[in-house]
Amino acid sequence: MSGQETAASENSDALIKRTHDAVVFSTTANGDGEISQMLSGEQPGVLETAAERRARRHSHWIVYITTFVMSIGFSIVLTGVWPYLQQLDTGVSKEFLGWVIAANPLGQMITSPLLGLWGNKSGSNRGAFLATVLLFIIGNILYSILNLFGSAAKGVMIFSRFLVGVSSANIAIIRSYISSSTTLKERTTAVALTSAAQGLGFIIGPAIQTLSMSEVLEEDQEDAGLWVEWNMYTATGWVATILGVMNFFLFLPCIFKEYPIAAKEAQLKRHDTEKDQKLPKPDYPALTGVLISFFIILFIYVLLETLLVPMCIDLYAWTNEKAITVVGVGLSIAGAVSIVMFALTSVLTRKFDERKVFIFLGLLPLTVSMFIHFPMGNTYPKMQNCTFYDGASELDTFTMLPDLNINFTEPSNILSRQRRHAARDGTCTDLGCPQVQEWCLYTPIIEKPQMAVADITAVIGYPVAFTLSSSFFSKILGPKPQGVWMGILTSTGSLSRVTGPIFVSYMYTALGTRWTFGILLVIMSLTLVIISLLFKRLVPMKIVAT
Numbered sequence: 403m404s405g406q407e408t409a410a411s412e413n414s415d416a417l418i419k420r421t422h423d424a425v426v427f428s429t430t431a432n433g434d435g436e437i438s439q440m441l442s443g444e445q446p447g448v449l450e451t452a453a454e455r456r457a458r459r460h461s462h463w464i465v466y467i468t469t470f471v472m473s474i475g476f477s478i479v480l481t482g483v484w485p486y487l488q489q490l491d492t493g494v495s496k497e498f499l500g501w502v503i504a505a506n507p508l509g510q511m512i513t514s515p516l517l518g519l520w521g522n523k524s525g526s527n528r529g530a531f532l533a534t535v536l537l538f539i540i541g542n543i544l545y546s547i548l549n550l551f552g553s554a555a556k557g558v559m560i561f562s563r564f565l566v567g568v569s570s571a572n573i574a575i576i577r578s579y580i581s582s583s584t585t586l587k588e589r590t591t592a593v594a595l596t597s598a599a600q601g602l603g604f605i606i607g608p609a610i611q612t613l614s615m616s617e618v619l620e621e622d623q624e625d626a627g628l629w630v631e632w633n634m635y636t637a638t639g640w641v642a643t644i645l646g647v648m649n650f651f652l653f654l655p656c657i658f659k660e661y662p663i664a665a666k667e668a669q670l671k672r673h674d675t676e677k678d679q680k681l682p683k684p685d686y687p688a689l690t691g692v693l694i695s696f697f698i699i700l701f702i703y704v705l706l707e708t709l710l711v712p713m714c715i716d717l718y719a720w721t722n723e724k725a726i727t728v729v730g731v732g733l734s735i736a737g738a739v740s741i742v743m744f745a746l747t748s749v750l751t752r753k754f755d756e757r758k759v760f761i762f763l764g765l766l767p768l769t770v771s772m773f774i775h776f777p778m779g780n781t782y783p784k785m786q787n788c789t790f791y792d793g794a795s796e797l798d799t800f801t802m803l804p805d806l807n808i809n810f811t812e813p814s815n816i817l818s819r820q821r822r823h824a825a826r827d828g829t830c831t832d833l834g835c836p837q838v839q840e841w842c843l844y845t846p847i848i849e850k851p852q853m854a855v856a857d858i859t860a861v862i863g864y865p866v867a868f869t870l871s872s873s874f875f876s877k878i879l880g881p882k883p884q885g886v887w888m889g890i891l892t893s894t895g896s897l898s899r900v901t902g903p904i905f906v907s908y909m910y911t912a913l914g915t916r917w918t919f920g921i922l923l924v925i926m927s928l929t930l931v932i933i934s935l936l937f938k939r940l941v942p943m944k945i946v947a948t
């Protein structure tokens with residue numbers, strides 16, 4: 403090393419020595435408080451070598467793949483859970499469906515902070531990754547062999563989804579690792595790529611469920627030569643199991659290594675200022691506002707998780723197979739749009755204020771989507787199991803809702819008019835709205851074009867809102883170990899996905915689409931107000947010198 407370089411190193415208080423293949427950074431803070439990357443400059447410090455940078459990016463791709471696999475494990479069964487439950491128990495209710503869907507996020511909610519604490523205490527995330535992927539494999543195997551459990555199959559289904567939820571809690575350590583292994587400037591892009599991996603999983607999952615309905619995969623147990631049942635529902639569990647086994651090997655020591663570059667970046671910045679720096683306390687009101695918005699964003703998304711298939715069966719009198727196919731294709735298309743939006747988010751946040759992108763391209767479309775979902779037409783759902791005399795001009799017999807105290811002879815009664823209309827037009831069928839859903843008699847359907855526009859609008863807003871809320875949370879916390887905090891963020895989202903399916907299932911069954919989407923519209927509007935009030939506080943932590 404030359405004398406000039408030795409002097410520069412001594413003057414910068416023993417900064418890391420530069421090598422020929424190093425990536426060198428200037429530690430002058432820019433206007434946003436970020437560290438500018440340069441190839442040379444005064445008193446340069448080496449953040450990482452080129453080889454280390456390649457290895458760090460390699461570790462990122464492994465966690466992106468893990469995010470993708472965990473997402474598939476969740477979405478691959480979404481469109482098939484309801485008919486699978488009906489196959490196991492013909493008398494199952496939609497409320498039970500809500501509990502099955504909620505089991506996954508319940509496991510995630512309970513486990514996320516514990517995994518974050520595990521990562522922080524151990525100093526490594528490898529053990530947590532290996533354990534959760536193993537639980538993912540076990541949960542999906544159980545889902546695939548439910549036919550072996552007889553009358554206990556429904557309970558085992560809940561347990562299997564709970565285990566998959568516990569495994570998916572590794573998203574907390576994924577977020578923590580992304581925060582610790584990226585520079586401040588890289589973080590939004592890395593978070594967007596993590597979210598894009600989730601979105602891609604949501605594309606592939608429903609597509610696999612739809613593909614499993616084909617004659618190629620739909621075989622009798624005897625024809626397949628298997629000791630367990632192989633059909634359009636169990637095939638999805640086996641596919642997820644295979645992906646989990648492959649993912650497990652990616653975290654072996656010879657493949658996955660960890661690179662905590664965020665701490666090095668903060669240390670380099672402290673050296674540059676030649677002063678000690680302390681990390682201030684996070685802005686807790688801002689963190690609370692982000693957690694609230696994250697909760698609501700995930701709460702809205704449970705509509706896709708919980709209601710789409712049963713709602714299409716009820717409103718449009720579709721068969722289970724048709725609903726699974728159409729919704730599966732629709733979710734795949736929506737996932738493709740999400741991937742575009744995840745990528746676009748990274749581009750837009752480089753040109754525009756992240757907070758404005760969050761509000762106008764994230765939260766606002768979600769709010770508008772809830773409004774568009776509100777029933778507005780004059781076409782009513784077909785009803786199940788109503789009887790009448792052929793050719794009768796007036797309703798003579800009607801078995802729908804026998805416990806409902808209605809004067810059927812009163813012409814002005816809206817329910818009576820709907821019953822007469824159903825009888826004359828022959829719209830009573832084995833398909834359509836069940837008897838217990840009284841609201842179907844007086845609530846119009848959500849027209850198919852209306853549903854499509856509403857869902858596309860939500861798909862535009864969800865990726866942006868999800869990505870930026872996660873990014874804000876990380877930046878507000880600053881360059882500190884974030885395992886526990888990311889566990890709190892993940893648990894917040896999980897709590898939303900626990901309460902959401904149960905709330906939406908009961909609300910939809912008891913009161914219908916008007917109340918369901920009306921309440922969600924109010925909730926999204928309040929979220930917009932909260933984030934607008936916290937606008938000035940949604941900024942990265944300012945590190946002050948002392």
